[in-house]
Amino acid sequence: MTNSSFNQVKKILGTPAYENAGVAIYCQDCLKGMQKLPDNLVNLTVTSPPYNIGKEYESFITTEDYIGWCSKWMQEIYRITAENGAFWLNVGYFEVKNKGLAVPISYLLWDKSDFYLLQELVWNYAAGVACKSRFSPRNEKLLWYIKNQQHYTFNLDEVRDPNVKYPNQKKNGKLKCNPLGKNPTDVWQIAKVTSGANRSSKERTAHPAQFPTAMIERVIKSSSNWGELVIDPFIGSGSTAIAALENGRHVIGFEVEEKYIQIARQRIEAYLFDKEMAQAQGDLELMFGI
Template identity: 30%
Template sequence: MRLLEAENHKILHGDVLEALATVETGSVNLVFADPPYNIGKDFNGLKDFKEEDEYLEWSRAWIAECLRVLSPTGTFYLMTSTQMMPHFDLFCRARAHILSRIVWTYDSSGVQARRYFGSMWEPILHMVADPKAYTFNADEILVEAKTGAKRALIDYRKDPPQPYSTEKVPGNVWDFARVRFKMDEYEDHPSQKPEALLERVIKASSNAGDVVLDPFSGTFTTSAVAARLGRKSIGIEINEEYVKIGLRRVGIPSTYSEDELAKVKARKTKNKSKKDRTGEGITAPEVAQATLF
């Protein structure tokens, strides 16, 4: 395992269980875990497990480690596929207190199932070590209270009378667009999570100066948002190409050249754009230049 760090931010390059073993017990205020879902995606050459039992055994091991490093007042957000969440839920409810079962819903991206109802959401388990002592900054994550019209009602129970609030704490159904190829935050990764989702998680469940851990950092969105919001971060990642993304996004010095850390814009899928299919628009050299920015 390799440690790369700057002030307040660390990247642990290596196996998740080996890396977690180096983290001090009870030292992390917030964990956000978005592991491989074991549904056949290729993470830059690293494939999923073949057997479900093997995947679940491995998952229980790293979840237990995340709970070990969580502080007594800490919070743990855990994502997985809709198929695997029942297994994770049963395992976690015996070891932590589940506050919310969150639904992250998004548009279909044009992908249509033909023999069943296609999935347009992913589950997030929101749990805490102690249900009587945990961080939840409601005022930091308020959203518009949509009622179909602007509320102009007055609460005459207060002295002096005050308009009713037009904001509220979000419910457990979160509507964030998935990261698209043309978005500025896009990175070359098959399951990148949006910055807006991580911003809500980090604002709600941590404070400035707290330690935020992501055991499967991928594009290091968790670490990047944590840094922007004044938190400390620990990002664990086994894939060197993704570690390079983390070094760039978090601003950690390294021996890699500027070219090696440059942002490369490539599609997550093998599907080609219309211009690529027809050969129209730009020439091959121009394509190569257009993918870097």
């Protein structure tokens, strides 16, 4: 699928709250927006929904209501996903009353759609809450769903880890390791987007639950192809948009908070400006043989 899918979505949903260079963000509830879209349109959905833990953009609901709400939009994602498409879901933990303090949300959602769960991946990060009465949490989960078990996109060579301990080791005269690097495995050690004086991440915004662009970039490169359509139903600060632009994909996002759309706008425009300046610098160096 190409730009035609992106244009088809815009034709159906109308004028977005923000649009630029292959990105369109709609200020509306994702469930209502996705219900208007036709079947089998989207190549990849990647998102991290509210965790029902009391962030500024959410209100507490019961565990049962939360699971029911997630089931609705997860099933809608299934309907609009192309036959060879995928859905990546990033979730953390919450308390289930009288049952558990830090219950992985993935345990409650993994089977709440018609998708086939191909794999659970662990996102391991260094920064986080320091605990005294239990081990300090340092991971979240990524659920990788596919629609067709026999036919799905997986571009391993696009995301291989070049950090190989013995890259030139051979067996029977042949390299044991792929020259492009090793499989990153199902545990991803990617730095968290941190805040605070003297420790704030370079990509940090005012959004209270921002996930790292590097993580989304790996998902996009491995589970979609150049020019295809990516959707983020909870686009927040725009990390998915940045990763999609960097890798030649089109992206549709949904966000109910206008202030977060403005954050995403600022990030996207800063990224595009930096890209334009880098291109201009490269052209000058080529012109003058620098």
